[in-house]
Amino acid sequence: MNDLSLGLVVIVVSFVLFSKNCFAMDFECDAWKTELKGKRFELKIGTRTLVSNLEILNNDVVLTPKIESESDEPLFYQIVVGLYKDEVYVDEVTMRLAESETDSLLRIDLNPQLTIRGKVSFGANPLPCRLSSNDDESVYQVRSGNGLPPKVDSLFELNTDTALELNGFTLQKSDNDFLITAKNQEMVRLWLRKDVVKRLGVPEFSPLDREYFPAAPTGWCSWYSYYQNITFKEWARNVLWLKDNLRDYGLEWVQLDDGWQGVNTSPNTSGGRDWFSTNSKFREGMKQVADIVRENGMRPGIWLIPQKIDRDDIYFANPSYFLHYRKGDPVKHTDWAPENRAMYVLDPTNPEAIENYYKPLLEMIINEWGFDYLKIDDQPRIAALMNEYNIVFNDPTQKGLPAYRKSLTEIKKILGANRYLLGCYGTPLEGVGIMDGSRTGGDMGASWDGSQIIIEAIFRYGFLNGLGWWCDPDTICVRDPLTLDEARLLASIVTLTGQAFMASDFMYQLPKDRVDVLRRSMPTLSTYPVELYRWEVSQKKRPSVILTSIFKDFGNWNIAAVYQWSEDLEDSRGAKPQNNQSVKIIGLLDGKLLTEDEIEKVLTSKELSNEYNKKIKEQNLKPKECETFRVDLTGAKQIELIATNGGDNNLSDWSVWADLVITKTDGTKLYLSDIPNGVKISVYEVSWGICGYNQGPEGKPIQIEGRSYNKGFGAHAPSRIVIDLEDDFVSLSGVAGLDKGHNGLGSVSMHVLVDGKTVYNTYLSKLEKLRPLVDGPKEPELIKEVTFTELGLLEKPYHVFDYWENEYLGIYDKKINLSPRPFSVNILSIVEAKNRPQVISTNRHISQGAVDLLDVVFDEASLRLYGQSLVVSNDPYEIRIAVPKGFSLKSTKASDLETTIIKEDSLIRFSFTSPTTEKIMWELTFVKN
Secondary structure, three states: OOHHHHHHHHHOOOOOOOOOOOEOOEEEOOOEEEEEEOOEEEEEEOOEEEEEEEEEEEOOEEOEEEEEEEEEOOOOEEEEEEEEEOOEEEEEEEEEEEEOOOEEEEEEEOOOOEEEEEEEOOOOOOEEEEOOOOOOOOEEEEEEOOOOOOOOOEEEEOOOOEEEEEEOOEEEEEOOEEEEEEEOOOEEEEEEEOOOOHHHOOOOOOOOOOOOOOOOOEEEEOHHHHHHHOOHHHHHHHHHHHHHHOHHHOOOEEEEOOOOEEOOOOOOOOOOOEEEEEOHHHOOOHHHHHHHHHHOOOEEEEEEOOOEEOOHHHHHHOHHHEOEEOOOOEOEEOOOOHHHOOEEEEOOOOHHHHHHHHHHHHHHHHHHHOOOEEEEOOHHHHHHHOOOOOEEOOOHHHOOHHHHHHHHHHHHHHHOOOOEEEEOOEOOHHHOOOOOEEEOEOOOOOOOHHHHHHHHHHHHOHHHEOOOEEEEOOOEOOOOOOOHHHHHHHHHHHHHHOOOEEEOOOHHHOOHHHHHHHHHHOOOOOOEEOEOOOOOOOOOOOOOEEEEEEEEOOEEEEEEEEEOOOHHHHHHHHHHHHHHHHHHHHHHHOOOOOOHHHHHHHHHOHHHHHHHHHHHHHHOOOOEOEEEEEEEOOOOOEEEEEEEEOOOOOOOOOEEEEEEEEEEOOOOEEEHHHOOOOEEEEEEEEOOOOOEEOOOOOOOOEEEOOEEEOOEEEOOOOEEEEEEEOOOEEEEEEEEEEOOOOOOOOEEEEEEEEOOEEEEEEEEEOOOOOOOOOOOOOOOOOOOEEEHHHHOOOOOOEEEEEOOOOEEEEEEOOEEEOOOOOOOEEEEEEEEOOOOOEEEEEOOOOOOOOOOEEEEEEEOOOOEEEEEEEEOOOOOEEEEEEOOOOEEEEEEEEOOOOEEEEEEOOEEEEEEOOOOOEEEEEEEEEEEO
16 A cells, blocks of 8 residues: 555545546545646645645756546546656656545645645645654744744635645745745645644634734733632732833733632632632622732633522522422532532523623623632533532533533623633633633642643643643742742743733742843743644653744744753652652651651661661552551640652642540540630641641542541641640540542552651552662753754754853854753844844844834944833843944944843844833944944
8 A cells, every 4th residue: 555545544534536537637636626727737625726826847947747548546646747848758657546535635746856835825824733653753843923934834814714735845925825845745735624623632623813912912810829728818919019120021910819709608728619608708899909909900700600509598599590400309510629518500501590690790790899810710620510410401402512601601791802711721622713812731739749730731722722722830939949940931932922921929039030030031922832732741852942032013933942851851850759758657667757868868878778678568568548557645735747759759648637536634535626615736837738727728528548637737748737735635546548539549648747756657549659779860961952853944044142151152053062051041032144233132032023123224334223112110121132243333222221231242232121011112222343
C-alpha cells in the first residue's frame, strides 16, 4: 500500500466515488475542481477558488500542462498531466484526488527538479497555523499581531472551522493572500480539513468574539492565598496594593473567590452557598467590595455557582424552579462547601425559574453590586448532572446539553458583551461559544510541583486560546517556595502564550524581586495559536522553546523563551528528596523522627546507606491509611500534633486526627476537638483548606477508609496544632489518618509531641512510596544552544538580547549560545540585523516591546531613530539599541524628560523616567563616521 493509501486509511470511513467523466479541459469531483487556463491552474472547492495562478516550472521556465490520462483507483481518482515546453514533452505530474466526510485531498507527485508556485486565498483573514507536528518537536509557536510565523504549513478559517493544509509547500505573505512554493519535492498535498477544532473534542466550537476582550484577562484572584478565609479587610488591603504596584503595568481585574457568601444555618461560616447574602467577614456588603475596585481604576470580579443554591425557603416557596428526580424528590448537588451541604439545582428549562429566580440573582450581582466578571464554578459537574437519565425537566425536549447551555446563555445575556464570563472547575468544554474564558485544568499549588498542572494545561488546550475562548490555566503564584528562576519561568509561559494571567499571592507580602516578575510579565499578550492541535505533554515531550512571533506595523521580531525543565532535570532534583523521604520513613518505622542532620548523615555514609537500603528492602511497605494510637499525658502541659508532606509530590495530603479522646485523672473522657475546659488551642496551622474543627480540610465530614468520624481535626499537611493543657490529664488516644480527599493519593508522616518530646510517629500512604536509596543522577545536560533552523528562521544575522539576564548576546547567524541554569528560562529577543541603528529590546515587558512600543521609525536622510512608547509612572524605562560600526550617537530626546545613555560596545541603553503613566515621544540622532 502506498503512503497515500496509508494516510487515507487512517482518516477515511467511506469515499465518494468520482465520475469517470470528471475531467476534460476542466475536471471536477464532489470536492475539488481544477481549471486549466493556459499555462496556469486554478484549484477550487465547488465555486470557491483556493489556489490561483498555479504554475509548474522547470529551470525557471513555466511549462504548459496537458491531460494524458485519467482513471478510477480503489481509493482515489487519478489524473496524469503532461508538461510541455513549446509543444515538446518535458515531464509529467500525477494528481490524485480523494474525499471523505471530513477531508478532501489533492496530491501531486512530481519530479523534484520541478517547481510549483501559486497564490492561496482562504477566507477574509485566515490564521496561519500547523495542524500537527513531529513527536520530537521542541518548539511551540504562538503569534501576536498580523503576520506569518515560521514553520507554518496550514491556513485556518475561523468562521467555518476548516483548514487548508499545504504539505510540502512553503508559505509567504502577500497583502491579503499567501504565496506557496514547492521545490525539491517528490510529492505535495493540499488537504481541506473540515471541523478542525470540533474534532479536537470541542463539538460546540464557535468563534470567540474578541471585540470587547482582545486579550485574555490580567488580574488577581483571592483563592490561592486566602482560600475561604478571605475577609473584606484583606480584600481592601490587596486592592489598594494592586492599585499602587501593578495596575499601571496591565493588571485590570480583581476577583473575589469562594468565601464571601452566606449559608442558611450559619452567617459566620467561611464558605457556604447562599448567593443572596454574605457572611460576617463581609458586613460592608458586596457593593462596597466592587466599588473599592472601581474607585481604584480596576474592574471587579466575583466567584459563585449560580445554577445551585443552599436555601430551603426559596425551594419550598417555588419547588418548580428546581430540578427533581422521577420519584419527586429534589435534586441535591454537593461540592466542597463546608459541612458537605447538598444544594438545590435550578431548572433552566422553566421560564418562570429564569424570570423570577435566575435573572433577579444575576441582576443583583451584576447591576446592583456592580461586578463585571463572573467566575462560575463546578461547571462540568453541573453539565454532567443535567444529562442524568432520571432527572425531570420542565421542558424535557431541552434536557441535557441544551439545558446546561441555556443556563449559560441567560448569564451571558445579562452580563452583556462587555462583561466577562469565566467557566471553572476542570475544563467545561460544554460552554465553548458562550463563555468568554474558562479554566483548562485543575487547581494549582503555590510550589514547583503544584504548578505543573498549569504547564500541562497551557499546551494541552492552547489550540482554543483566543479562538473559542480565552484559556485560564489557573493562577500564577510567585512566592516561596518557588525560586526566583521558577517564578520567572511560570509567569513567562502564561504571558508569551497569551493565556489568562491571574496572580494569587498575599500581594503586600511579596519581596521586590517577585513583584518585579509580575510587573515584567503583565499584561498577558494578545495572541493567536499556531499549534492547532492538542499538544499532550504525556505523549509529546514538553517543549523546550516557546516561540512568540510579534508583528507590529513598524516591524516584527521573535521572542524565543528557552526552558530548562527536562525530565532528566526533574529526576536529578527529585533524587535527594526521594532519598530523604525513604530514610525518614525507615526512621519512623524504627520509632524515631530523624532530624535533617541525621538524615544527611545517613546519606553521606556508605555504610549507613547500605544499612538503610537493606531495611528498605526488608520492609516491603504496604499502603496504610490510618493507625490508632495512645500516649501518656501524666504531668503534661502541652501537646503538638504535626503532619508533614510525604514527599510524593502531590497535593492530596489530607491528614486528619480523628476521635481524639483525652482522659482526665478522674477517668472522665472528653473529645479534644470539642476544646473542653482545661484545653486551649494556641496554634492551628494548615497548608491548605480550613482549620477543621470536627471536619476535614474542606469542611466536609472526616472520612477514613470509608468510615466517617464526627470528631477530630482536619490538618492538611504540612500542619501543626499546639494544644496547651491547663488541667491534669493522663492519656490521649485516637486515630491518625488520611482523609478521602480528591483523588485517592496522599502520603504523610504524623507525629505527637508531648512537652516537646516525640512520643508517637507513623507513616501513612495510600500508595506504596518506599523506594531504595539511589546515587544522585549525573547533572543533566542543559540546553546551551538554539539553532535558527530549529526555530524555523532563515540562517542570516540576528541581534539577540536576553531579557532576564539583561544582556546583549550579539549578532548570530546560525545558532545562539547560552549559559543557562537548571529550572530557568532565557527569554531572547531575536531581531533581524540591519546595517543601521535599530531597537532590539526594551525593559518594560518580557515581550521586549510588544506592549510598550507604539511606533519606531528610522529616517535615512536625517539619521534619526524615533518613536513612541507607553511607559509606567516612576518606572525607569530603557530602550536597547544596536548600533553598527560607522554610526555615532549625536543627541537624544524624550519629551521634556531627562535622558540617560549607557554605551556597551555596539549597544546603547537609552533610558528615561516619566512621573506619570503616559505615551512618550523619544528620538536619537546619529552621525556617520
